[in-house]
Amino acid sequence: MTYLANSVEPLDFPIPDGADAEVVAAVTGLYTDGIIARKGAFSREWAQRMAEDIDVAFKEALSRPGGAVGRGPNRHYVEIHPEQMSGWLELVDHPWVRMVCGSVLGPDYQFVELGFDIPGAGAVNQPWHRDFPMPEETRVGGRLTSLAFNLTAVDTEEDMGPFEVAPTTQWDLPEGFDHEMFPPKSAYGRYEALAQRKYPKMGDISARSALTIHRGTQNFSQKSRPVLVLGVDAPGAGNAEHHDMAVTRKFYDSLPERVRNHLSCPIVDELTPITQKHSIEGLMMGDA
Numbered sequence: 001m002t003y004l005a006n007s008v009e010p011l012d013f014p015i016p017d018g019a020d021a022e023v024v025a026a027v028t029g030l031y032t033d034g035i036i037a038r039k040g041a042f043s044r045e046w047a048q049r050m051a052e053d054i055d056v057a058f059k060e061a062l063s064r065p066g067g068a069v070g071r072g073p074n075r076h077y078v079e080i081h082p083e084q085m086s087g088w089l090e091l092v093d094h095p096w097v098r099m100v101c102g103s104v105l106g107p108d109y110q111f112v113e114l115g116f117d118i119p120g121a122g123a124v125n126q127p128w129h130r131d132f133p134m135p136e137e138t139r140v141g142g143r144l145t146s147l148a149f150n151l152t153a154v155d156t157e158e159d160m161g162p163f164e165v166a167p168t169t170q171w172d173l174p175e176g177f178d179h180e181m182f183p184p185k186s187a188y189g190r191y192e193a194l195a196q197r198k199y200p201k202m203g204d205i206s207a208r209s210a211l212t213i214h215r216g217t218q219n220f221s222q223k224s225r226p227v228l229v230l231g232v233d234a235p236g237a238g239n240a241e242h243h244d245m246a247v248t249r250k251f252y253d254s255l256p257e258r259v260r261n262h263l264s265c266p267i268v269d270e271l272t273p274i275t276q277k278h279s280i281e282g283l284m285m286g287d288a
């Protein structure tokens with residue numbers, strides 16, 4: 001593939017030794033398009049439980065100051081603790097999730113974020129963006145050091161303001177970007193030409209580099225389109241410090257060791273509801 005003059009050029013895809021076809025496809029997909037997916041990874045019943053957990057957490061977050069943060073008109077983000085989601089263990093222990101994380105981030109990957117976006121009725125196009133600035137290791141080393149997994153709580157329909165992504169743009173250097181995350185309006189034509197709209201259904205899961213330029217689009221319907229976000233880092237990627245995820249001792253002790261090994265968050269006696277940090281996204285996308 002060809003890269004823009006103003007983009008990082010990964011020298012080669014870091015495919016682990018002895019990788020099977022599935023691993024090759026995952027690494028190649030994330031290093032080329034910047035987004036991959038597995039249809040029907042979970043049952044509809046599992047996704048329905050996730051939707052109910054999101055609903056409970058969203059109501060709780062709206063009931064207190066700072067519980068939910070605006071990401072544009074009628075659009076919220078809420079960070080939660082793993083124990084607020086009954087299917088969290090099945091999510092992080094899913095063979096596809098483990099395969100993708102291990103293949104792209106190495107064996108010592110860490111779960112650093114759990115949350116959800118809720119674009120409600122009346123949400124408008126977000127500005128094209130990446131979720132955080134490109135780290136040095138990506139810019140200089142051509143390596144991806146984190147992943148965002150997404151799971152929809154509803155079957156996505158055209159009028160719900162689908163997620164839109166511009167494949168290959170995880171490598172775009174942030175020239176003229178606001179806060180190194182928001183490309184200038186003059187570059188929108190390029191993103192619109194590359195754009196793909198995604199129509200995931202309940203039970204589907206995707207994985208992307210959060211650097212791949214994307215946006216939620218205008219929701220013309222009366223329904224909201226909640227989407228879960230699981231953030232995973234390679235060791236040292238540094239995103240954990242932007243999140244307040246924690247687990248209770250009881251929950252931690254109940255987890256299999258192969259999951260515990262991927263948790264570096266605080267282990268506490270009692271969970272504190274998360275107050276969302278003031279973010280650049282809120283500044284750039286507007287309040288809810």
Ligand SMILES: O=C(O)CCC(=O)C(=O)O
Pocket residue numbers: 071077117119131162163214215216217227281
């Ligand atoms: O609407 C979506 O699916 C994604 C929203 C998003 O990218 C964000 O709030 O950062």
Ligand SMILES: [Fe+2]
Pocket residue numbers: 129130131214
């Ligand atoms: Fe985003």
